[in-house]
Amino acid sequence: MARQSSKINVVPQAILEAAANLFIQRGYEGTSMHEIAKELGVSRTALYYYYKNKEEILVSLTEGLTIVAKQLAAQVVEQEKEPEDALRELVHQHAKLILLHPVQFRVVDQAEGSLPPAQKKVAESARRILLQKFTEVIQRGVDRGRFRLVDAKVTAFAIIGMCNWTAWWFKSNGKKSADEIADILADFSLHGLERAEVKKESKLGVDESLRLLEENLSQLKEVIGTQK
Template structure:
C-alpha cells in the first residue's frame, strides 16, 4: 500500500519521510489540518455524520488512515474542531462590530447580517453539517455548539436593544427580532448555490438591507396626518417595550439560534 505522509508537497504529496508528530504546530501541519476539517465537513454534509468514516476522510485528503491518526483520532475530534472554529470566528467577529463606536446601530446591524450571510453562502457545508448533526452531537461538543449559537443570538439581540434605546429602531421585541434575522441568514446555506453569474455578495447585501428595514424607524415617527388612535398605538408600542425592559433580567434567554 502506498503511504501518503504529511511531509509531501501539499495535502496529497508523497515522500518517504515520517509524518509530522501529532503535537506539532508547523504551518504545513496547520494547513493540512484545515484541509482535513474542510473535507470532513463536505463529507458529513453529503453523507451524514454516521455515514462517513475516517477512511473516507483520509481518502478525500490523500492520506493513509494511519497517517490521518497523526492529526485526528476520531470523528468526534473533527466535530470538536468544526465547532470550536465556528464559535471563535463567529462570536468574535460579531462582537467586534457591535462594540464599534464609529457606527450607528443600523450600520452595525447591516455589517453583522452581511457577515453571517457570507459565512453561510461561502461555506454552506459547515453550517449544514452542524445543523443536521445537532441532535447527535456528543454532550461536550453539543455544549460548545450551543454556546456559539447563544453568543450569536446575544450579539444581535444586544445590538437591536441598543438601537431601540437610542430611538433609532422601532420598539420591537429585540430577542424575537434577532431570532427572525438569524433564521433568515441561516436559510442561505440551504437555498443559495454560488456561481460566477450568481455571486454571494449581492445576496448578502440584499438580506442585510432587509434586516435593517425590519427595525429602523422611518424619518418622522408619526404619520403625515396623525390621528388620536395612531398616536395612541405608537405610545402603546413604547410602553410595551418599556414594560419588557423593566421586567427583563438582561439575559437573552435559553432559546438559542443556529450558528
C-alpha cells in the same frame, strides 16, 4: 519547522471540507475515518496525524463556525457603533460566514447530537451569545428611536435565521457572489427595522433615485395641472 506549521494550517481545512461533504452525503454516523482518508487521497496515518478521530473533526467544524460567529459578533458590539452601522456589520459578517461554509454549517446543524457533551455546551453557549449580540444592537436602535418598536429578540432570531438559511440555497457559482447576497440581507434587515422618517435619509442607488425623480416629477405635473 516553519514549513510544517504552515502545512498544519492548510491541510486541516481540506480535511474539514472533505469530511463535511461526506457527512452531508452519508450522515455523520455513516462515515468512517477510512472513507475520509480515501476521499482526500491520503493514508489513514496521514489523517490521524491531524485528527485522532471523527469526533475531533466534528468538534473542529463546530468551533470553526459557532465560536467564530460569536467572536465576530462580540467584536462588532464592543466597538459601540451607531445601531445602523453595527447591525449592517453584524448581518453582513454572519451571512458571509455561512455563505462561505454552507456544507460545514449544515453538518454542524445535523450532527450536533453527536458532539461530546462538553463541546455541545460550548456550541450552545456560543449560539446564545450570538443571539444576545444581535438582540443588543437591535434594542439599542429601538431605544434611541432609530428602529421601529419591535421585539428585539424575535427580530434577532428572524435575521439570524435568514442568514443561516442561505446554507440551504446559496450556490457559490450562481449569479450573485457571497458579498452581494450578504449586502442584500443587510439592506433588507435595515429597511425592516428603520422607521419611515429615518428611512428616507438612507442612501439610495442610482436606479432608485432616478425612479424617485420620475415619480416626483409626474406628481408635480399632476399638482400643477399639466397632466390631463
